[in-house]
Amino acid sequence: MHSSDPHEILRRVFGYDAFRGDQQAIVEQVTGGGDALVLMPTGGGKSLCYQVPALARPGTGVVVSPLIALMQDQVDALRALGVRAGFLNSTQDADERRLTEQEFLAGELDLLYLAPERLRVEATVRLLERGRIALFAIDEAHCVAQWGHDFRPDYLLLSELPKRWPDVPRIALTATATDATRTEIAQRLELTGAQAFVASFDRPNIQYRIVAKNEPRRQLLELLRSEHAGDAGIVYCLSRRSVEQTAEFLSAQGIRALPYHAGLDASVRRENQSRFLREDGLVMCATIAFGMGIDKPDVRFVAHLDLPKSVEGYYQETGRAGRDGEPSTAWLAYGLADVVQQRKMIDDGEGDATHKRRLAQHLDAMLALCETTECRRAQLLRYFGQKPAAERCGNCDTCLTPVSSWDGTVAAQKVLSTVWRLKKERNQEFGAGQVVDILLGRRTPKVDQHRHHELSVFGVGTELTDVAWRNVLRQLVARGLLTVGGNYSTLRFTDESPAAMRGEQKVMLRSEPERAARSSRSRGGSKPAVEMPAELAPVFERLRAWRAATAKEQGVPAYVIFHDATLREIATRSPADRAALGTISGIGEGKLARYGDQVIDVLHGAGS
The missing domain is CATH 1.10.150.80 (HRDC domain)
Incomplete structure (x- = not known):
């Protein structure tokens, strides 16, 4: 490229008149030879922050990215702009690799994409030392953080870059990081002296909605038919089996849906990903193995059928919707079983007590987001250490259909008394279903078998419905007033339970709204970036x-x-x-x- 002026490159190559937000300051920092650590939400224009400096500086910009499956698309997109781009990864044959290496050495590449594991290969390092490097861009930099949501050991190799290339500027970029994760990224990448740029994490075009589970696939189908007919979207499920069943269910209902998870044959995964990127209106049902770096701008919804493990993971995944700035939906269905499952996965998982405690903190923050009566967007922004512009955003379910809370102190006492009496009087532990049956006074075969109708708490809860009691139980577990354990996911006391059972603390609970909010299309919400008659x-x-x-x-x-x-x-x-x-x-x-x-x-x- 013949110009070293970033503004001229932005206009001539990318067709934009002006940088957005922090882009200009970041571009000037890196073009001038300085290091940068960039936190910017998905769809905020991170790639321009290294692409423009790579074109403005002499040499080739080397981009380290974990997204082998998407490198071809990224390079295609750059070539369509007239940028000389190439990649080196394990999908190429020897001839393709040799051609790219020759282009790099001849100074005929503006950008070269590499997977982090290639830096373990001495031949790659020697190749880079023989060429001229404009900058190193480390994309998806949260992969270096042990406490991030997607740790990858190969990223630790990147701390060697400043030792081998002390004069080459480095820019590390990520879409999600709390202050703690950001500090860890800077330390592990030897970027503690870099200038940090933290953009607003707000995505005003995304409508956040979280609903209580009640036949979640049917709830999802209603969402797609009523609000997202013919739209491209992603549905996240926790297990591979659930992914396949959900894709089959949607397909049987006439919605074009494909599965994606690590257990599928690599060629099937590649084909499904390629179709999702290239065809209009496909729905991808996937585990979280799918999605990082997905540049498809017109994903209109991201739905979660299971509770994400952390707010960071949730934010990263929902951020794949509406990258084009158009109105989009982030929808999550969750219930008591999700809380039970996540807690059990932490307890049964690997790692020491500190690691498990950190995972539990991540889960607690996610549960707090689900159970809040406040604006979801405001809570999300505060989690990432940012101040919301307003206390009510007007484009999330709790703003569109305000949620009230009610004094659940007595209801909590009834639940806790039931769990306590089962343990104290019968030395028994049961799950949510049996506790609800006892509270409602139901004479089921299981109740009769264990003579639970003789308990003093039998039938004391007829003022609430089955669904309402399950909401109470879910919130008590989410709040840490009950826990779940054992092979049969039975309800147990925590250190906090006795005081709540005695009524020594007020327990305010969230009222489930009768009807979830409709999408921004029918409620105003955010408008398309370009209005068209x-x-x-x-x-x-x-x-x-x-x-x-x-x-x-x-x-x-x-x-x-x-x-x-x-x-x-x-x-x-x-x-x-x-x-x-x-x-x-x-x-x-x-x-x-x-x-x-x-x-x-x-x-x-x-x-x-």
């Missing part, structure tokens, strides 16, 4: 059809050609010629030269 919809669809055909012909995802927002602006402004088309955001010189005439034809004649 309804009568222009046929023009927009014509442009999308052209884009789909072009993408298929080139074997790249549609968004590599143009984002929806760019097509919407083209349809709205209807540029008469290439010069006018070149003023639209997201159209740089490379794309204008490559697609300009075709777009004008589709708009004004030959393509219509």
Whole structure:
């Protein structure tokens, strides 16, 4: 690239008139040879923060990324902009690798993508030492943190970079990190002297909604049919079995859904991921093995059918929705069984007491987010050490359908008394179902078998329904007033239980709203980034059809050609010629030269 001016590169290559937020300060820091640690939400424009400096500085920008499956797409997207990009990873054959190495040594690459494990290979290190490096970018930097949600040992190798290349600037980037994780990233990557840039974690276009589980697949189906028909989205499940069953269920209901988990054959995983990126309106049912670095901008919803292990993981996963700034939904269904399962996984897992305590803290923070009566967005931002702009965001379920709390002190006493009497009088422990049956006074075979109808607490809870008692139990476990243990997930006392049973502390509980909030589409919420009059919809669809055909012909995802927002602006402004088309955001010189005439034809004649 022939210019070293970042603004000129931004306009000419990427088609944008101005940097957003902290981008300019970050670009200037790295272009000037300084190190940077960048925390920016998914969709906030992290990649520009190293791509522009790599083009502005002499040499090749080396990007260390764990996302082997996506390197090809990232490189395709850059090449579509006219950027000379390549990658080195285990998917290539010897000839492909040799060609990329020759391009790097000849100074013919602007950006080179590497997986962190390649730095274990001495030949790779020798290759890098023979070329000229503009900068090192360490993407998904939370992978270096033991307490992050996606630790990868190979990332620890990256602390060697400043020793071998002391004069090459480094930029580490992540979308999620608390203060503790950020400190650990800086220490492990030898970036304690780097300038830190922490962008706002707010994603105002995402509507956060958390509902109590009640046939979760049916609840998911209702969400998709009523609000996201034909939309692309991701459904996260905890187990591989659940992933496959959910994909089969949705497919049987006429929704195009694919599975993705580590147990599938690698070629099936590759094919499903490729289809999700390249086709419109597919739903990916996946474990969290899927998603990091997914650049698809038009994911309209992310749904969780199981409780995430941490707020960081939840934020990272929900952040894959709405990267284009358009209204999107983050929906989670959770119940008592989720809490039980997560606690059991921690207790039965590996690691010392300190490690388990940290995992329990992560889970407690996630439960607090689920059970809050306050604004979810405000609570999320505070978790990451940021002050919310307002106490009510107006675009989460607790804001759209305000949740009241009620004095559950007596209800808690009844539950705790039942658990206590089972243990004290019968030396028995039971799960939630039996406790609810006793409270409601149900003469089930199990109640009769154990003569639980003779307990003094039998039938003392008829003022609440079965569902309401399960909500009470879930909240008492979430609050640490009860715990779950043993092979049969039985309810047990904690150190906090006796005081609550005696009524010495007030127990305020969350009332479950009768009806969950509807999406931002029907409630106002956030508006699309580019408003388009309804009568222009046929023009927009014509442009999308052209884009789909072009993408298929080139074997790249549609968004590599143009984002929806760019097509919407083209349809709205209807540029008469290439010069006018070149003023639209997201159209740089490379794309204008490559697609300009075709777009004008589709708009004004030959393509219509």
